[in-house]
Each structure stands twice: as C-alpha cells, then as structure tokens.
Amino acid sequence: MRIYPSHLSPVSLEPQIEDFCVVDVDSEFGQGLLVLRSFQQGETLFRMNGILTSELTLHSLQLAPDLHMDDPYVAGKVLHSCAPNSRLEVATQLFIANRAIEAGELLTMDYEETEDVLFRPFMCCCGEAECRGEIVGRQPSLATSGAELQTCNLQELVYELPLRERYPRRKPA
Numbered sequence: 001m002r003i004y005p006s007h008l009s010p011v012s013l014e015p016q017i018e019d020f021c022v023v024d025v026d027s028e029f030g031q032g033l034l035v036l037r038s039f040q041q042g043e044t045l046f047r048m049n050g051i052l053t054s055e056l057t058l059h060s061l062q063l064a065p066d067l068h069m070d071d072p073y074v075a076g077k078v079l080h081s082c083a084p085n086s087r088l089e090v091a092t093q094l095f096i097a098n099r100a101i102e103a104g105e106l107l108t109m110d111y112e113e114t115e116d117v118l119f120r121p122f123m124c125c126c127g128e129a130e131c132r133g134e135i136v137g138r139q140p141s142l143a144t145s146g147a148e149l150q151t152c153n154l155q156e157l158v159y160e161l162p163l164r165e166r167y168p169r170r171k172p173a
C-alpha cells in the first residue's frame with residue numbers, strides 16, 4: 001500500500017507502508033522516516049514523489065539548479081547525517097542504500113549532496129566521526145542565515161521493534 005496521498009499520481013517503486021513509516025523522533029529532530037525491514041547495500045529503497053517547483057521549501061529536495069521536488073510526506077522527512085545510510089540519485093529520484101540497513105533504523109541522507117543552499121541551515125549533531133558541524137548547503141556563499149546550535153545526537157536515538165505498537169502510523173496531512 002502506498003504512503004503518498006491520492007492527489008500525487010503514483011510513480012514506480014514508490015515507498016510502501018510495509019517498508020517505511022513517518023515517526024515523531026523528538027522535539028529537536030521533529031519527524032523522521034523509519035525503516036521497517038532490512039535492505040542490502042546498493043539496494044533501491046524507493047522512488048520519491050512530489051510536486052516540482054522552482055521554490056525551495058522545508059521539505060523539498062533539489063533535482064537541478066532552480067528545480068526542486070517538494071515532498072512533505074516521505075523524502076522530505078529523511079533526516080540529515082554526515083555519514084548517511086542512504087543517498088538520493090537526483091536523475092532518477094531513487095533513494096539508494098549506502099550500506100546494509102536494518103529494520104528500526106532512521107533513514108538518513110546528506111543534505112549537502114543535493115542542496116546548493118538549505119531552506120533552514122542548522123548545526124549538525126549526527127554524532128558521526130566525520131560530522132561537518134554547520135550544514136548550510138554545498139554552496140555556502142549562497143547561504144544567508146546562520147545555523148542554529150543544537151545539542152542533540154542522532155546516534156543516541158535507538159528504536160526497537162515492534163515499531164507499529166510504539167509508533168502509531170500517522171495519516172498524511
């Protein structure tokens with residue numbers, strides 16, 4: 001069963017509710033996308049869907065200069081990590097597993113791999129050894145606002161199965 005609402009025309013390899021779930025992570029991170037089954041390294045996770053726009057939004061991902069896909073339902077919920085477990089192939093809009101992913105992991109991506117400038121720059125707290133700290137986009141000269149300092153650590157968030165009892169599924173708004 002698809003996650004995206006009916007007003008978005010289905011695309012192939014869309015995320016299914018059996019495999020992914022939007023969850024409230026905490027007050028620092030907001031919502032995230034939880035993985036409900038294991039994936040192998042290099043495996044396709046899903047193809048994102050959304051509305052193409054020239055405008056940057058909080059939940060958009062950049063596909064090309066001045067071309068963004070706004071997806072407040074699934075891809076826009078993927079949290080940032082400086083050593084992420086997935087990546088977006090912008091040409092195909094496919095999310096690919098960077099490494100083996102276990103059920104119960106939050107899906108992460110590196111926002112600076114796709115975004116020239118972030119809608120909302122932030123001070124990263126992914127907890128990875130290679131954490132770059134301030135995340136503003138891959139073209140920092142375009143960034144206008146400073147990053148907000150956070151003190152959280154993504155790696156301290158541990159999820160245990162069964163997930164469905166712990167995280168009642170949210171209906172897309």
Ligand SMILES: [Zn+2]
Nearest residue numbers: 082124126131
């Ligand atoms: Zn980081």
